[in-house]
Amino acid sequence: MASSEGQQHPLGIYFWIWGLLFLISFFSYMVDYLQFHGMLRWSLILIFMFVKAGFIIAIFMHMKWERMALQLAILLPPIFIAVFIGIMSLEGDYTFLTRIEFFGESSFVPQSPHH
């Protein structure tokens, strides 16, 4: 597993992951095509997204075979993004409520897209 030797792995694993990525992408497209809504839709989108991202990082980008020092240096800092998401969703909610409070409900009449 010495990284200085380069990352050499049997071809089979790439074909497997490639196939899985196709399958999961098809599933996520089906979430929209079958018009799932609410919690079911959001949890399916997130599950498929994280599984796909995990396979790409772990196998295609070889993170699974790197040493732990590199894994932690790259994969830990994105935790701050989760904190940022939390802060900004509070901010988004607050702005929304303030807008409703001061400007009232939206009177926007949406048009359908033409194809």
Add this chain to the structure above:
Amino acid sequence: MSEAAMTNTGGVLPGGLGGVTSDFSADKQSFHVPWGKAMMWIFLLSDTFIFSCFLISYMTVRMSTADPWPLPSEVFALSFGGDPIPLILIAIMTFVLITSSGTMALAVNMGYRKDRNKTFWLMVATAALGATFVGMQAFEWTKLIVDEGVRPWGNPMGAAQFGSSFFMITGFHGMHVSAGVIYLLWVAFRVKNGFYEKRGGNYEIVEIAGLYWHFVDLVWVFIFAFFYLW
């Protein structure tokens, strides 16, 4: 995952958390990978933060607008003569990008096997698929701007912030794909003309270019989930 590894001088490095301590307290280098690869990873980490900022600001404006958000499923539907099929162009773009990720992974493998011809053609195929993706994106932008009247400051289908978020996020991603196509072709032609043979036959550069390309695919996974499906 991280067992003991050999150093260049033949010594043995400890694995696990003890390995982290020993790597970061090393005199010479912390990451036992070629420096180019470590730098690419650090660049990708910073790029992660850039794309996160875009997606988080998109989340914030979408949560805070009182107007209805345009339905991506309808906006990005495409009709081939019959009823419009929801999100079909985006689905095809996703499959094109995943296919290119697969060919890139194979190119990296062939590079380490020093099979220059196969590496070259797999990288050219990857770049061609990337260019196809950008072409489809140009089509999508044209359709949205000309037919649907989407502008960064408003659109007839819902909240004004839809346009600015869309152009910013997909535009920045498309720019990354375009840069990647040029980068891949550059490396591919150097593989072909034997440039790396003169430098000791080291094909790490293919893996480094591959890391960038997989990252572009990775970002698309998140854009697809949050912008198109949510």
